Structures are given as structure tokens and as C-alpha cells.
Amino acid sequence: EAGVVQSPRYKIIEKKQPVAFWCNPISGHNTLYWYLQNLGQGPELLIRYENEEAVDDSQLPKDRFSAERLKGVDSTLKIQPAELGDSAVYLCASSPRTSGRGDTQYFGPGTRLTVL
């Protein structure tokens, strides 16, 4: 069974440029998460989807960040415009059931973003 796929693995951009990250969750997993991980820190949730619905986006900086999960499968996270402080690793994860019953989350390898 394929794991969570993310692309690109690395991205270097100039500040004020837009950037997009893509995630394909494990087949059949209803719930998809985007996390931000700063160096030396644990992941912090940006947004959680259950199927197509964003059920928790309270931590997503909506002035510059946006996300979508069309058809309830893969997802895209976008930053426009990027700032220096956005440099971090962006992790995608998925889990098999909705309603958050304590399921294990399966993580992708992440996208390391560097904003110059």
C-alpha cells in the first residue's frame, strides 16, 4: 500500500512569490491534515479535512494561506505571497476514519520550504 505522497520535497522561492504544495493521501482515508513544522518543534495543525469539508481551519493564516481538497481525495496548500517566516516543513497526513476517534495519522515525507 502506498503511503502519503507529497510534492515537491523541496522548494526555494523568493519572498512575495506564491507557492503550492500537493498531497495525495492513502487510498480510502477520509481525513486529511496539513501541518507546519518549524525546526526543533513539533508539527502544528494548519487545517483538517473530513472528505471535502474543512472541519478545522482555525490555525490557518487565511490572509495568505489557502487550501482545497476537491473530490475528497488529494489536496493542495497554497501560500500567496510567501514571507520569510514561512520557511518550514509542511507535512501532510491522513487517517482512515472521520469524527476523530483517536485514529493513527499517517504522515508524508513533507515539503521543506525555504523563503529567501
Next chain:
Amino acid sequence: SQQGEEDPQALSIQEGENATMNCSYKTSINNLQWYRQNSGRGLVHLILIRSNEREKHSGRLRVTLDTSKKSSSLLITASRAADTASYFCATGGAGGTSYGKLTFGQGTILTVHP
């Protein structure tokens, strides 16, 4: 925001020794999970313990949970060089808007010397 505080921040041991990492949290939880992250990689789930459980084992891993003290510990017995990684505890929210949400601690960096 991160709920869990992990202790120690870094741990260095010899192969064959046991490693113990602790996690404390602040609010009520549904479950607590431990994850491992190798350098430059994603997180891998190790073990989940529910709020009504006190101890759980999986291979060389032993997790305890004390909800009265809002703390958990992860014990890795007979450590190996391959156990070198960062270890994170994550708490699953108990209700309201936090239900289903995982909140991660800052992690413990474990180094096992061969």
C-alpha cells in the same frame, strides 16, 4: 500552540541501555500517541494509549499514562543505534472543537551510540 511538554529535550545513551522520555499536557484528552521522526523524514506512529488505559506495550516500547498527573512516559528497552530519532507525544482532544485534533509536543531528540 503546543500542549505537550517533553522531557528531556535531548537524551544520549549507549546501545543496549533503556531510554525514557516523558510528556506532560494541560487539558483533558481522549488519547495520547507517540510518534518517531528520523532526520528529514515524516513522522511514524509508534503507539496509542487511550485515556482509560494506564499502560501499553508494543515490542520494545512501553507507554504509561497517568491522567491524574496529566503525564505519560515512553520507555524504549534495549535501545539500538537505529532508534536514533526525535520522539513526539501527541494528545488527542477530548471534546468540543478539540475532538479529533492531535496536538504535538516539542519532542525529545534521542541519540543512541553504537
